[in-house]
Amino acid sequence: MSALIAAPVLLPAFAATISLLFRRRRRWIGAGVSIGATALLLGITVLLMIEASEGGVAAYALGAWPAPFGIVLVLDRLAAMMLVLTSALALAVSVHATLTSLDRRGWHFHPLFQFQLLGLNGAFLTGDLFNLFVFFEVLLIASYGLLLHGQGARRLTAGVQYVIVNLVGSTLFLIALGLLYGVTGTLNMADMAVRAASLPAGDHGLFRAGGMLLTAVFALKAALLPLxxxxxxxxxxxxxxxxxxxxxxxxxxxxAIIRTGPLIFAGAAGRYMVPAALGTMILGFVGFLAARHLRSTAAFGLIGSTAILLTAVALFEQSAMAGALYYLPHTTIAAALLFLITDLVIRWRGMEGDAIVATPGYPGRQLLAGLFLAGGVALAGLPPLSGFIGKLLILQASLSSSWWRAIWAVILGTSLVAVIALARAGSTLFWKSDVTPPPPARRSAPNLAEAAPAGFLLAMLVLLTAGAGPVTAYMEAASRQIFDVAGYVRAVLPPPAGAGA
Known part of the structure; x- marks a missing residue:
């Protein structure tokens, strides 16, 4: 099974190459290869998750070069969960893009899509900070192309800003790696954890500076205030x-914060991250309320819900981390679901785009209303879906923190704001009808199959809710594994010479 750890990195690389060959002729073959490879990837990652849940941390050295000198891929419960989440989300998005013909608005959608998966899976599996930087760059380069896919002045403007911000982040990433390597002499995460514990007093300042800079880069990627x-x-x-x-x-x-914080830096950035996450939560849900378009609503909802996750992570405590891990797949799926519903609204109502305004009735409106209600309940963290359970776990775990009053006040207050925002948007879009503009004489019925990927994501949320007991047990075990630094080091680094004697 150890060699299978490399499959989530190798499979998207091969799929991207094959789909690239069919970019001009027989493009349906390229799309089929991409979707088929993503479905196969989901099956492989589920197998890896089963393997990770039954054993400890597993390491695979590429080329048989042992750590810390070679490239090592590390699989544990956290990495396996992230791989399954990524492949399931990717399958829904790739099918949606094919059904709605998004992949045919440019030549390279599916190759870029697979390279994006390559970067994501590599980032979740790597045991080396420099290779984490490399996989970050792979997924960012692919995301540049996907962001601009379909063209348009709005996407070009947003793309330029996105590129500039991430270039700055990549530069800071390299500076942080230089500082850490200069102090510890290694970039392997397990080896750095060992060496950090025995640094001379004179090197502690540089090590902390490198760690804080690296955490700031990860906070930029996670869209944490003020980044x-x-x-x-x-x-x-x-x-x-x-x-x-x-x-x-x-x-x-x-x-990346979850992986490096307890392992290398002993959660040193937590005291700065908690107020930043609470501020991000407030700004995210205020923007959620003020948004006048569905795409902006989903974007601000993603910021706010990710901030809830980071609030729990920043406590760097085992029970809070377990709550954060349960909430992580929920917030990802719920935000993605709202984006897919937004695309269906744009396509099916045929006017006003994604503006939150009343329009004449159109076929499929009732189905979209039901999906939007479910997606809104999920993103706001209301019962009966899994967001409510995740928030309860986080609130309960925060009681041992000195920040618990602020955490409770902000999470409960922003939940109320989210309910108000979603009620306003849903009532305007699906309950009110504007009869002033003349309705089209003929409007073809929408292709209901286009809603299948959104239904798949909703089914995942239902499964996450129905299986809350086993899922919570898995996340608690993953949390214990995250804080078991010695176990991670033993799995990655070879035993010292003479250890057997």
Whole structure:
């Protein structure tokens, strides 16, 4: 099974190459290869998740070069969960893009899509900070092309800003790696954890500076205040289906904080992250209320819900981390669902785009209203869906923190704001009818199959809710594994010479 750990990285690379060959002729073959590879990827990641849940941390050294000198891929419960989440979301988005002909608005959608998966899966599996930087760049380069897919002045403007912000982030990433390597002499995460514990006193300052700078880069990727301003315009400017895939990208930053914080830096950034996450939550849901277009609503909702996740992560405590891990797939799927519903609204009502205004009735309106209600309940964290359970876990775990009053007040207050915003948007879009504009003489019935990917994501939320007991147990075990630094080091690094004797 150890060699299978490399499959989530290799499979998208091969699929991207094959689909690229059919970009001009027989493009349906390229689309079929991409969707088939993504479905196969989902099956492989489920197998890896089963393997991770039954054993400990597993490491695979590419080329048989042992750590810390070679490239090592590390699979544990956290990485396996992120792989399954990514592949399931990618399958829904790729099918949606094919059904709605989004993939035919440019030549390279499916190759870029697969390279995006390559970068995401590599970031979740790598055990080395430099390779984490490399996979970050792979997924960012692919995201540049996907952001601009379909063209348009709005996407070009958002794309330029997105590129500039991420180039700055990449530069800071390299500076942080240089500082950490200069102090510890390694970039392997397990090896750095060992060496950080025995640094001389004179090197502690540089090590902390490198760690804080690296955490700031991850906070930029996760859109944490004050580094969040790039996200609303970029995600609102992209095609909604592309933005649905991008819902996982903020979680890459959160994942990197979860991975490196307890392992290397002992949660040193937590005291700065908690107020930043609470401020991000407030700004995100205020923007959620003020938005006048569905794409902006979904983008600000993603910021606010990711901030709830980061609030729990920033406590760097085992029970809070378990609540954060349960909430992580929920917020990703709920935001992606809202983006796919936005795309259906744009396509099916045929006027006013995604503006939150009343329009004449149109076929499929009732179905969209039901999907929007479910997506709104999920994103706001209301019962009976899994967001309510995730918030309860986070609120309960925060009681041991000195920040618990602020955390309770902000989470409960922003939940109320989210309910008001979603009620306003839903009533305007699906309950009110504007009869002033003459309705079209003929309007073809929508293709109801286009709603299947959104239904798939909703089914995932239902499964996450129905299986709350086993899922919570898995996340608690994953949380224990995250804080078991010694176990991670033993799994990745070879035993020292003479250890057997």
């Amino acid at each position: 969040h301003l790039w996200l609303p315009r970029a995600y609102a400017g992209a095609a909604p289906a592309v933005a649905a895939l991008f819902a996982i990208m903020t979680k890459v930053g959160a994942y």
